[in-house]
Amino acid sequence: MSAPEPAPKPSNFIRDIIQDDLKTNKYAGRVQTRFPPEPNGYLHIGHAKAICLDFGLADEFSGKTNLRFDDTNPSKEETEYVDSIMEDVKWLGFHWDGLFYASDYFDQLYEWAVQLIKAGKAYVDDLSADEIREYRGTLTKPGKNSPYRTRSIEENLNLFERMKAGEFPDGARVLRAKIDMASPNLNMRDPVMYRILHSEHHRTGNKWCIYPMYDYAHGQSDSLEKVTHSMCTLEFEDHRPLYNWFIQQLGIFPSQQIEFDRLNLTYTLLSKRKLLQLVEQGHVSGWDDPRMPTLSGIRRRGYNPEAIRNFCAAIGVSKTNGMIELAMLEHFLREDLNKHAPRVMAVLRPLKVVIDNYPENRTEEMDAVNNPEDPGAGTRKVPFSRVLYIEQDDFREDPPKQYYRLSPGREVRLRYGYFITCTNVVKNDRSEVIEVHCSYDPATRGGNAPDGRKVKSTIHWVSAAHAIDAEVRLYDTLFTREDPNQTEEGQDFTANLNPKSLEAVRGAKLEPSLAGVTPGSRFQFERLGYFCADPESKSGALVFNRTVALKDTWAKIEKGPQQKK
């Protein structure tokens, strides 16, 4: 943290609540939060927002934050996910105080359930799942009491004990809270607390065959950890009365639940269920496909944690459900990469350039700046010779208006090289330009003309004899619609998949300094964008992912006035 001015942080409603609580001494000056992922999938950028909130707010008030896995459903949860989640939280730059699992509390939760039965506040129900649904009523019609609702405490105790002992098959009975079947809030119509699941748990093994539901586990877990401010997303607003009901009936530490809006980003899907579907149906190569919004995916793509944190701070938090433009995320990405990524020259689609008046066997070492935004990054040598590659896009035989790059008779600057003028072109039998001939001005070495003449354009290049080959993967959004969930009748979100979301460019030519890069290193390929070496890179067979393109004024001019999809 080195901001010269601690710019007054715009407040948000959660910070306000915390400050109020501190003022009234509601929790004896403590602030404690928790980040409670279910280990049933990989974390995504939406979780990053929650993480920044949970950890960030606690940090701000010298509080503590636990990482707690909400592992109450053994049928969907796996240690693979637990491991990835811990890795992702650390990668984002946060450190948890306590590491817990809801399953740590299974014994205590069971005891409390017995306590509620004894108080006449919970009962064992023999209704089937279908019957429970029927008895629950609808949004507009009240539910009706289960015939088992009036069982004696002794019978409930006996049955619950036997549920735990494994005497009944899955689905045979549940434990329910006895609240109010006529409540306008469906969550209060005798919600299920425990269900029978003869399923091995990733941590407790076969110790349990009854598992607590989210509503019965979450608030009590918060309470056990003495969490003061328990943030969750808006869809849990209707659960808050129940969250409070359990805590009150049990007379335990009163954690408070606060709901905020989940992140929605244009052109991206942030639902673990749908992300899992993309993985399972093979639309992407895995959870860490660089097109995925998972933290492992965008990490592989080349995003850095600082950019994500800055983004999360900038979008704020509220209770309105909105949709943030992807451009906002990309802005913070570029902002950070611009400061830190070393510059390098690479040609994605090579066009051969021969400098006719340059000596055949000569090679010069040109000085190139590593990062104009960071003088400390130093310089490097880049080899220059008679035959080069430039970008196909940087030459036009018939240049349109406002096109400043190379074209017949025109002079441009080769970055850190010389001024060259196009004298001639060679075409193949389909009349495509396959080779460009130029002359150079020896007086312009390094890129400056002693006579002060200006050139409209500077283009990048690599020396053909010295270049190394690479595969470069260019990405577009995974979906073609701003809201991938918006579909025509009878279709699902996969109908909005972008068939052009990945383009693998194979014959890219890179300057030789890139030869030994390690996977994960980030660079700016000058004039093109930011790129990150992929873990699939082998020496001699490098693979780069384009993290994000540079802003491209020319593309904008060429495309004309832009439209939204």
Add this chain to the structure above:
RNA sequence: UGGGCCGUCGACUAAUGGUAGGUCAAGUGCCUUUGGAGCACUUUGUCUAGGUUCGAAUCCUAGCGGCCCAGCCA
């Protein structure tokens, strides 16, 4: 047609009864050995109608619009 929540520039978010501000996007110009970066400027907003008040984005009433809830998922 039950209940809960939410409506501020194109997007996100401040203003906590007292000047509607910031960021992104868009546009214009400057600068530039990246058509990058940077800098400057500009456009656009309080859902509607009433009310309370010296004064309302903010409080009240009524509309309108959006999201969520009928898992033995979280």
